[in-house]
Amino acid sequence: MAAIDMKNIVKKYGDGFPAVNDVSIDVADGEFMILVGPSGCGKSTLLRMIVGLEDITSGDMMIGDRRVNDLAPKERNLAMVFQNYALYPHLTVYENIAFPLRLAKADSKTVDEKVRAASKTLELDEHLDRKPANLSGGQRQRVAMGRAIVRDADAFLFDEPLSNLDAKLRGQMRSEIARLQKKLGITTVYVTHDQTEAMTLGDRVAVLKRGILQQLASPRELYTNPGNLFVAGFIGSPPMNFLPATVEGNIVELPFGKVEIPADKAAKVAGRGLLIAGIRPEAFEDASVVDQTRQGSTFRAKIDQVEWLGNTAYAYIPFEAPPEVLEQLQQLERDLDGETLRTQLVVSLDGSSKVAEDDDAEIWVDTSQMHLFDPATGENLTIDLERAGRVPALEQGHDPAQQAKAEHEVADQQTAAAESADG
């Protein structure tokens, strides 16, 4: 058991491209830490640097009180589960699990005890004599975990362990991993691009974008107090809505009309001009089903499309955005591995709502849950820093504008590289 402390970790490849850029994350002893982000954000690279499969360009990697930058993987005493399991196909399940013990020259009695204990925990007893080729995906996954838990490793590292399983099995294995981690109380770093896994498993979640740490906070803090547009758009499904907004006094003007926001939020953004308002779909409701005593504003809008799911219904309302906001939203969409087809508002309505397509419906919105973002830097202007974990961009000595510029340079480099590769 040990804490893992990453201090200003940088990974540059041969062409000077920073895959991981000045990332500092402290994983406490016994903590379940999630690294999450879209593809190419450096999360797997960071994990591989912890385990020693990737060199560290600069910064300090501390495990316990040892600096491990220059240690080989075998000297770091970490256990890792790979995305594709990486089982040894020529060995039986038993020998696969026993492999680390055999390398450590444990005597056969100890090996047997530990392998049997691990296989019992993972319910692999009846498969011990089989070869990996004859196992199902979920069984292979368990063997890979068995190989990890059989050693007394200082920490577990998971590299997207569930991405190869089907949806049902993924849910089961997810709770299995959570249970195992609680039971063993072992420090865990878990890489995923799946936000359900991030939200459900993690004690804390580190959100990365293009090698830069965006926010490090508990799932709840990330959801309610995202540090910037990227985190706000990444966490939550369906994603947060982003609307062009101008604030005058306590009144926010949205494409659908004017709504009132709490005075403390309004004070933070006074005199900022055009902003981006972020409102989660569930902050909206069909005005006809809302309890009249609840605080909030209403507006009327024409519903383009409704998806009724039983317990809830998603309604889509298209809107026009001014070019400066549109550009930022398109960039954000690219960062999130998506593509903007059109700017539209997604609202989550109660299942009992009778709103139908082409209706001119009255929609209620809880404006206390609204966040306002700077369109130029993406910074959340209405963030409650007490409840937002760590947002490196807002820390002393960091300039959000500078960071945005650096990220754009990286993006340009990536585009240029992609273009030259195409040519």
Place this chain on the structure above:
Amino acid sequence: MRKLGTAVGCVLILLWCLLPVAWIISLSFKSQTAITNGSPGFLPKDGDGAGWQNYTDVLDNEQFRRAIFNSIGISLIATLLSVIIATLAAYAIARLEFKGKKFVLTMALAIAMFPVVSLVGPLFDMWRTIGLYDTWPGLIIPYMSFTLPLAIWTLSAFFREIPWELEQAAQVDGATSWQAFRKVIVPLAAPGVFTAAILTFFFAWNDFVFGISLTSTESARPIPAALSFFVGADPFNRPASLLAAGAVVSTIPIIIIVLIFQRKIVAGLTSGAVKG
């Protein structure tokens, strides 16, 4: 109809391939006089049969025994060295990025394409000067250099198929690079290793040009060369039935080797390593 066609085709191909072999075996059971007098027909006629006599004669022949020993020794050593070097080289080519990787691969191919005959003359001179002429190493070295390219190409293809994660997993599990290579990569590349071994052994065993040009005595002369020098009691009358028996005997080791190695060539050994 189609089945019948396939069957007929198979029989034709088998005849085409095996008739010479069958004929050699038939010859080896005829007596010398019967062949000299002319003895058509596949099975020996009455009184023409020699039984196992030709075989005992061949095996009693000191020259022949010596040649068999040379061939087995030289071929096995050449195979072993070639496979070891090829495994290491192929691993480096498959896994490591280094300057001149392309160069090594193209050179290997270029060497394999070199006509053997054009090298024999210079080698003869060189070996005479260095003192390798008519020795085992004098044959082992050219055999290795001609089989290495093919072995390297075969093996590097096999190594590329093995997921790199396996090696990394082994390292995380506490293995050194060498342990990861030996305990995970080599067992998985075994089919490739044995394929390369068979190819190398064939080349060395069947070679005639080097065998006859780079040796002069029994101390290193391999079987194919020795058979061509094989004379019986009468130097003007080649002992055809003895030669046939010798040829049959000399194919036995290669059949044994193939049978042993063939079992190790199991395709799809890596299946189940990673989600595919």
